[in-house]
Amino acid sequence: MKNDNKIKANLEEQFKQLIPDENAPEELKKEVFNTIDTLNLLGDIADLFTSKFTQTKATFLDLTQNDDSEEQ
């Protein structure tokens, strides 16, 4: 059991030293956040054609109806 722990400790020590103390490539950050921006934009566009579009249409129709009633 004691020997098992020694092996585990040795393997952990060696494996952990394999992790470099460096940063990921600089361009990766730009690419990730560009994709996030694109996805947010697509989400906003999708919203326009779903709930927000229905809301906008309803508000617009309300407005036109109010205008009509004022004119009468």
Added chain:
Amino acid sequence: MPIDKVKRKGLDQLTDFEIIKLILDKGEKDLLEILYDRYSSKVYFKCLGIVGNKETSKDLAHDIMIKIFLNLSKFRGTSEFSLWVHSITYNYCMDHLRKGKRLKYESYEVKDYERISTAEIELENKILSDLKLVQLEVLLHELKPEDKIILMMRYQDSMSVKQISQTLSIGESAVKMRLKRGRDRLADLLKEAQHEE
């Protein structure tokens, strides 16, 4: 847009879970950058360790970071965020290797693990207790991805057998068996290398 330095200094003190709550509850999407800075290197170098190619690792790390960000609401906070990130990273890399048919798992019976003799374990332990970093760096390139992954989970990320079992969706006995096989193959490669010296 990057977060200004004063705001950033205060936010750096927050835990991952606190950052995630601010993103999800207050809609502070710019805080994704803090999570990115904390985990992108770990994800990228983990991918590089598994697939061994810088360009592919960059593509994988990109997809994994997006996957993490899009699924933040699924993180329950019951385990450490780093463990959740590791699980997504390993599974994504394994899917990539499976698509390229580079990942082949042998099927083991639970009984197989129980049948391993103490002498066999002691021999393997004796060999691995002498393993040095320079040797490991070389041997990992020769190890099959499935062995490399399970050894990295256990010894690089200190994941428990139970955590590995949950990440890979396999039983704990199968994890023990795969770990045993991984260590065996590493010991075999080390023996061969020492023989050649």
